Amino acid sequence: MILEGIVTTVSAGGAVNIAPMGPSMDAMPDSFLLRPFPTSQTCQNLMALGEGVLHVTDDVLLLARAALGSVEPAPPLVPAAKVRGFVLSDACRYYEFQVRGIDTTQPRARIDARVVHHGRLRDFFGFNRAKHAVVEAAILATRTAFLPLRDIEAEFEKLGVIVDKTGGPQETAAFQLLQEHVRGVAAQNSR
Ligand SMILES: Cc1cc2nc3c(=O)[nH]c(=O)nc-3n(C[C@H](O)[C@H](O)[C@H](O)COP(=O)(O)O)c2cc1C
Numbered sequence: 001m002i003l004e005g006i007v008t009t010v011s012a013g014g015a016v017n018i019a020p021m022g023p024s025m026d027a028m029p030d031s032f033l034l035r036p037f038p039t040s041q042t043c044q045n046l047m048a049l050g051e052g053v054l055h056v057t058d059d060v061l062l063l064a065r066a067a068l069g070s071v072e073p074a075p076p077l078v079p080a081a082k083v084r085g086f087v088l089s090d091a092c093r094y095y096e097f098q099v100r101g102i103d104t105t106q107p108r109a110r111i112d113a114r115v116v117h118h119g120r121l122r123d124f125f126g127f128n129r130a131k132h133a134v135v136e137a138a139i140l141a142t143r144t145a146f147l148p149l150r151d152i153e154a155e156f157e158k159l160g161v162i163v164d165k166t167g168g169p170q171e172t173a174a175f176q177l178l179q180e181h182v183r184g185v186a187a188q189n190s191r
Pocket residue numbers: 004005017018019020021022023034035036037039040041042043063066067068069135138139142
């Protein structure tokens with residue numbers, strides 16, 4: 001199964017990077033497979049340092065912000081226990097990992113990660129349609145370069161209804177951020 005999570009990594013220069021990633025994994029993972037695009041900072045950092053932290057979270061505002069670029073100001077972070085990396089203090093659970101192997105022969109790299117430490121910080125909120133709608137919207141917002149913008153805008157119309165009906169302030173703010181991004185891309189394309 002694919003888990004939509006957030007990965008923190010550190011660059012060779014020491015900068016922390018936060019990015020949503022969807023690794024394939026089991027419910028109780030001792031390893032998982034990341035599929036980052038080689039152009040992503042996450043992939044670059046993992047190729048350079050070979051370590052990171054995967055987080056399970058219900059914070060869709062952080063997920064949306066991280067999907068669109070570097071997160072400023074950074075959310076609260078604490079040093080990881082077993083890897084050179086950082087844990088998001090507000091995550092529900094996390095998996096510190098080391099890279100066992102990297103295959104860059106395909107358009108998306110295949111990074112085999114071994115869990116070396118894990119922890120639980122708080123409960124997961126639970127199913128919420130608005131949170132899931134924001135996850136979908138965030139994925140679409142990262143694909144404006146290769147999906148037809150008309151299709152993305154049509155999906156946003158539907159997802160927006162779900163966010164309005166079932167979300168709270170966090171989901172509304174996250175969706176607005178993503179919507180502004182898509183509107184910005186549309187405005188640029190029409191110039
Ligand atoms: C829920 C979600 C899952 C994602 N999964 C992946 C993934 O598995 N691989 C990937 O390359 N990008 C994925 N993305 C897109 C990246 O998060 C996005 O391109 C991001 O800007 C990469 O950041 P980075 O360059 O800082 O690593 C995902 C986005 C979202 C919202």
